[in-house]
Amino acid sequence: MKKSLLFVDDEIRLLRALSLSFRKKGYQITIAANGNEARKRIQENNVDVVFLDLNLPDVNGLELLEEFSSLYPQKIFIIMTAYGEVESAVSAMKAGAFDYIVKPAKLDEIELIINKAYNFIGMKLENINLKERLKHLEVGNGFISTSVEMKQIYELIERVSTTDATILLHGESGTGKSLIARMVHNLSERNLGPFIAVNCAAIPEQLLESELFGYEKGAFTGATASRRGKFEAAQNGTIFLDEIGEVPLSLQAKLLQAVQDKSFMRLGSNEVKQVDVRIISATNRNLKQMVQDGSFREDLYYRLNIVDMHIPPLRNRSEDIPFLIEEFLEKHREKMKRNYHVSAQLMKILIGYDWPGNVRELQNAVERAVVLCNGENLSIQDFPREIQGFRQTQPVSSTISTFDKSKTLPEQLEDMEKQLILNAIEENHGQIASAARELGVSRQRLFYKMNKYLEH
Known part of the structure; x- marks a missing residue:
């Protein structure tokens, strides 16, 4: 099924350019030039991600966002705003926007946010599936297993x-x-x-x-x-x-x-x-x-x-780890009234760790991560050092380790650096500050590198 986007903006030339570009990339595109048109399009089309300009001719973009957020809580809303209106974008984030982008924006920047949004959608679906599967497991006194x-x-x-x-x-x-x-x-x-x-x-x-x-x-x-x-x-x-x-x-x-x-x-x-x-x-x-x-x-x-x-030790039944994590997180969700999530990439790291302290260590690690989590998306930095150290000793992906003999050494090093940056951004759910900490560079340095690679 195609990924589906709705762009809402009163700049017709911009809408046409976005529509043409992202259709070529394989997306299903719907456009709207004002608020009333947007209400009609969002009802008629099963869109996943909505790009919404704050300055519309017939309605206040912030009010429209609040309306859509309550009517369509499963959709992702991304605010488009002109340079100098960042305060309005922050208000929009508080009203339910997933993220914002400052116009004019490059297509690569927009696609980076789209990928971030779909990663979040995938994470939510994975958690819903986990909850459904948990209902059908034989569970006794908090002891979960499928092994x-x-x-x-x-x-x-x-x-x-x-x-x-x-x-x-x-x-x-x-x-x-x-x-x-x-x-x-x-x-x-x-x-x-x-x-x-x-x-x-x-x-x-x-x-x-x-x-x-x-x-x-x-x-x-x-x-x-x-x-x-x-x-x-x-x-x-x-x-x-x-x-x-x-x-x-x-x-x-x-x-x-x-x-x-x-x-x-x-x-x-x-x-x-x-x-x-x-x-x-x-x-x-x-x-x-x-x-x-x-x-x-x-x-x-x-x-x-x-x-x-x-x-058996937990390392011999790693298929149980996602269910145990979900059970522990559900208790914290109820207690803290926050919808904590674990990304697929972070879950892969946690499944690969050998957990010498077994279920008790896993439970303590999840509790620590919830305490340190900045928001609702758990990061590898929220977990104990030994787990972060384990992640750092894992071999990098094949896309990094594969050498292209037609490229020079500087070109191959750039490819590796680009892949590491993209991995860190994805792992940290698009949070640049967290990705920079993980990579050991400043935010300014990471922004410079992102702009450099997004231009190519």
Whole structure:
């Protein structure tokens, strides 16, 4: 389908020139010489981008923009204004214009803005498609995936949730093990009971036993009253033992009794207590190797590992990244009342990054980008340094790396420079200041280079 433009201006010669030039470039062109004609043309034709002059003979261009913006919110409006009327153009931007251009403008400058507008349209459509596809995904507690491995894990979760089988989750940090543990609990018959999570790595070794099993009054200095532990707190529910590989060997025998018999003794007591709990544990360590090394009890390992689930790292399921980003952005959109977007080119960079911190790192990176974003279009500069560094180490496009033997070295260097500038402008959604920062040059220098290359 052809890209469709509407030019609204009272200069007939300009309209004819624009119409002829852009029809030759493959665009579908509609023209209007005044406001009333523009109202008729925009109703009759399915145009995508409207170029609107502020000085029309029968209507105030700014008022017409406000009218069109409310009637046609999906269309892109670009203001054309004479030199010296930049203040009016700024007012127009506030009224809903996408951008403005100062007349007289070169055709290449106009086409650059058109490309920028269509990139934005494509980005909006991509986000709409993502939202539609998200509605049809199997989503649980914010855990989104389309990968085959994760769908197999979902099926396993559904099967084991109806049982009381002990589950061992293993995978790298940040892959979502705690989310899966909570999903199992929420889908089980114990969902009305408590879900008690214990990070075994965060509790000092000397305190872990009392945290898990509780203690009696006078069991140690400072124990002025009896206190129940996490196992008792999880009665009729689920206890989630995260970082189970950090439990010291000296405590593993008592933990084995709790896992095997659902019984234990409080610190300082000889009374055996029984509990009815479901036990889920998780680790990012190789417990089988720890068994061989003698740092983890073999009998405890097999008791914990009745049902084994390996959660794949995010780099092995990169197809999930756009959906996860969309989910995180949607939460920020609701909270900040701003319609954040990620361009296709930026999304490609984010998909290619290996995310050593997995889903947790991705979530934090998106939150940082939203905080630093200047407007609603996220830029690579809004993301952490390691992601920006990753982008800079990627090979440049084939259009840059391909050498033309018929050209001299200065000519080939100019081609490379031109391509890098165009890439930076596209990546930063036409924001010259951001593109200049990315390229490491001043705005004036970038404008000079743009004018130089647009003339050719």
